[in-house]
Amino acid sequence: MQVKDLGEFGVIELLNRMVISQRTGPDNGAAFSFGLLVDSGDDTAVWETSKARELFTTDTMVEGVHFTRETTPWRDLGWKSIASNVSDVAAMGGLPTYALITLGLPPATEVNSLEELYTGMLELGNRFGVAFVGGDMVRSPVVFITVSLTGIMKDEPMLRTNARPGDLVAVTRDVGSSGAGLKLMQGFPVETGDTADYLRNCHRRPVPEVAAGQLLVKSGITTAMDVSDGLFDDLSKLTRASGVSARIRADQLPVHQHVRQRFPDDWLELALTGGEDYVLLFTGPKAGVDSTLTSLGEGAAVIGEIEEGEPGHVAVTTASGEEISLEAHGWDHFL
Amino acid sequence: MQVKDLGEFGVIELLNRMVISQRTGPDNGAAFSFGLLVDSGDDTAVWETSKARELFTTDTMVEGVHFTRETTPWRDLGWKSIASNVSDVAAMGGLPTYALITLGLPPATEVNSLEELYTGMLELGNRFGVAFVGGDMVRSPVVFITVSLTGIMKDEPMLRTNARPGDLVAVTRDVGSSGAGLKLMQGFPVETGDTADYLRNCHRRPVPEVAAGQLLVKSGITTAMDVSDGLFDDLSKLTRASGVSARIRADQLPVHQHVRQRFPDDWLELALTGGEDYVLLFTGPKAGVDSTLTSLGEGAAVIGEIEEGEPGHVAVTTASGEEISLEAHGWDHFL
Numbered sequence: 001m002q003v004k005d006l007g008e009f010g011v012i013e014l015l016n017r018m019v020i021s022q023r024t025g026p027d028n029g030a031a032f033s034f035g036l037l038v039d040s041g042d043d044t045a046v047w048e049t050s051k052a053r054e055l056f057t058t059d060t061m062v063e064g065v066h067f068t069r070e071t072t073p074w075r076d077l078g079w080k081s082i083a084s085n086v087s088d089v090a091a092m093g094g095l096p097t098y099a100l101i102t103l104g105l106p107p108a109t110e111v112n113s114l115e116e117l118y119t120g121m122l123e124l125g126n127r128f129g130v131a132f133v134g135g136d137m138v139r140s141p142v143v144f145i146t147v148s149l150t151g152i153m154k155d156e157p158m159l160r161t162n163a164r165p166g167d168l169v170a171v172t173r174d175v176g177s178s179g180a181g182l183k184l185m186q187g188f189p190v191e192t193g194d195t196a197d198y199l200r201n202c203h204r205r206p207v208p209e210v211a212a213g214q215l216l217v218k219s220g221i222t223t224a225m226d227v228s229d230g231l232f233d234d235l236s237k238l239t240r241a242s243g244v245s246a247r248i249r250a251d252q253l254p255v256h257q258h259v260r261q262r263f264p265d266d267w268l269e270l271a272l273t274g275g276e277d278y279v280l281l282f283t284g285p286k287a288g289v290d291s292t293l294t295s296l297g298e299g300a301a302v303i304g305e306i307e308e309g310e311p312g313h314v315a316v317t318t319a320s321g322e323e324i325s326l327e328a329h330g331w332d333h334f335l
Numbered sequence: 336m337q338v339k340d341l342g343e344f345g346v347i348e349l350l351n352r353m354v355i356s357q358r359t360g361p362d363n364g365a366a367f368s369f370g371l372l373v374d375s376g377d378d379t380a381v382w383e384t385s386k387a388r389e390l391f392t393t394d395t396m397v398e399g400v401h402f403t404r405e406t407t408p409w410r411d412l413g414w415k416s417i418a419s420n421v422s423d424v425a426a427m428g429g430l431p432t433y434a435l436i437t438l439g440l441p442p443a444t445e446v447n448s449l450e451e452l453y454t455g456m457l458e459l460g461n462r463f464g465v466a467f468v469g470g471d472m473v474r475s476p477v478v479f480i481t482v483s484l485t486g487i488m489k490d491e492p493m494l495r496t497n498a499r500p501g502d503l504v505a506v507t508r509d510v511g512s513s514g515a516g517l518k519l520m521q522g523f524p525v526e527t528g529d530t531a532d533y534l535r536n537c538h539r540r541p542v543p544e545v546a547a548g549q550l551l552v553k554s555g556i557t558t559a560m561d562v563s564d565g566l567f568d569d570l571s572k573l574t575r576a577s578g579v580s581a582r583i584r585a586d587q588l589p590v591h592q593h594v595r596q597r598f599p600d601d602w603l604e605l606a607l608t609g610g611e612d613y614v615l616l617f618t619g620p621k622a623g624v625d626s627t628l629t630s631l632g633e634g635a636a637v638i639g640e641i642e643e644g645e646p647g648h649v650a651v652t653t654a655s656g657e658e659i660s661l662e663a664h665g666w667d668h669f670l
Contacts, residue, residue, distance in 0.1 A: 037388060038492055041576065043426040043560055044392040046492050049384040053372065057379040058435040058483055060471045091378040100393045102481050104439075136395045141477055146437050148393055148483035157373055157381050225378055241376065 004107035040134035055151035076204035078120025087208035089151035093217030104140030158224035163242035174299035177202035179274015240312030248304030339442035375469035390486035411539035413455025422543035424486035428552030439475030493559035498577035502618035509634035512537035514609015575647030583639030
């Protein structure tokens with residue numbers, strides 16, 4: 001059955017039933033997100049607020065631009081569309097709370113596909129205590145998914161503007177795995193085995209670093225962002241926002257053995273420019289970063305330091321200090 | 336210059352400068368919306384919350400589905416994209432606070448058009464104290480605009496589920512003017528004169544009923560929604576949500592003289608099925624509704640009453656009690 005057979009209101013009712021029946025139990029955001037007073041179905045959702053800081057972000061995926069159905073099945077698309085938003089909240093040090101989902105759909109979209117999409121959304125959302133409280137569904141010649149998400153925190157949010165010369169630069173987890181998964185699917189779509197499974201899963205099911213974000217804030221870290229467009233580009237954005245430059249060491253980048261082994265010639269490029277890893281990139285004085293790293297999981301590592309210099313410039317060097325030339329890839333939708 | 340010439344980040348910077356330089360001064364939402372701690376440009380926006388109720392809504396407009404460039408210039412499109420969201424907040428009785436804007440754009444979109452779009456958004460937003468705090472911009476084969484908006488209130492929100500048999504049904508302003516404006520532009524695109532100006536303006540620049548929503552809540556009204564899809568359809572939704580039916584009187588509908596005079600054969604259909612008037616539809620016991628009406632402006636009127644019966648059924652009768660047959664138009668995107 002297609003969307004045009006069931007109709008807008010029929011589809012909305014079906015998806016709402018899925019959301020309500022699978023609504024999250026107690027989890028990360030639960031302490032905050034169960035102040036819900038008015039659920040989806042009215043003019044707006046309504047919840048109780050108390051004294052805190054609220055976070056607000058949105059992210060959109062468009063078919064043919066951000067994903068294709070070949071490399072991203074509907075269920076994984078649902079997962080990723082929520083994960084990218086939760087990752088933004090994690091990068092501030094907050095917990096996600098409420099989400100609205102907007103779907104732009106061709107009339108011939110299969111209803112089963114939307115159930116798959118929502119299954120993936122709920123899998124990721126329930127893991128982090130997100131409550132889905134409404135949205136919009138519209139006809140469109142191309143599939144697009146816009147998620148807007150609120151979050152909450154009591155501490156000081158971590159910003160992109162706080163990096164200072166002398167700060168160490170670190171990441172919470174290894175980088176390049178999602179990009180390696182995409183490269184594998186595009187070049188070797190039928191490859192099997194543990195390495196292929198691992199890399200594909202990294203691309204299709206990235207896990208946002210909510211707990212790591214909490215840990216960074218509690219450890220006194222004040223500068224962070226999530227790596228969605230690739231480490232090199234995102235560090236360039238962070239340093240531009242802070243008015244500083246950075247130097248990172250290629251040999252210190254945490255890159256998973258599956259990535260190094262499967263792509264021996266490309267792992268460095270994947271680590272520097274592959275997007276959608278959703279690790280957190282953070283900076284801070286040496287003592288604070290070092291002690292924070294001991295509490296983070298596998299892959300967390302210092303990768304370089306912040307320097308005075310042209311805002312936004314990022315130099316990449318080898319262990320021997322030789323500079324590696326790297327073009328800014330700049331994931332710009334329109335250039 | 337087109338978006339593909341300036342690039343994503345260039346366009347974002349340009350539009351952000353517009354937003355910051357024209358950010359609203361003290362207005363409706365100002366008491367709430369100036370707790371902003373982190374503006375657009377970081378992973379998320381951040382603001383302070385206190386003990387209150389927060390509202391959350393989203394609405395999307397797609398080119399060729401919700402608008403065409405012939406009947407809706409870019410500046411009016413900006414106005415309407417914010418107005419439809421503010422109207423949802425008004426229908427709960429709240430004040431709008433923070434908005435995120437997502438733009439889906441073909442690369443050949445003129446940058447001037449986006450400046451026009453944002454001018455319209457800021458005109459409406461500033462009038463009601465909305466602070467624009469970020470968003471997303473993506474490449475898309477078709478223009479779409481998704482706005483997500485938060486709001487705030489201290490009182491009990493008005494719901495669609497509270498209508499009870501015996502309640503009077505009322506509207507805060509006259510209906511059908513926006514639909515008449517659209518009909519005029521589609522059939523008589525070059526018509527001039529006061530009537531044409533008035534009707535076109537009603538379609539292009541609808542004003543959400545924020546003050547009326549506040550007044551309803553303060554008057555003890557507990558049931559309301561905004562009329563975006565047409566009075567008949569929206570009253571049908573309200574009565575379905577409340578498990579009741581309704582009877583409205585065609586001769587009691589407030590319809591502006593310009594609509595009656597310009598469309599003597601169609602004014603009733605326009606009043607019942609024309610969308611995007613953004614008046615508030617509300618119900619309540621006679622004493623409360625009557626006293627509320629005296630405080631509302633021109634056009635506010637009782638139009639019928641709530642009855643026991645098939646949930647969602649709406650009967651329309653003449654002054655002499657004769658029933659008018661009306662097909663549910665049902666603005667369904669996919670049927």
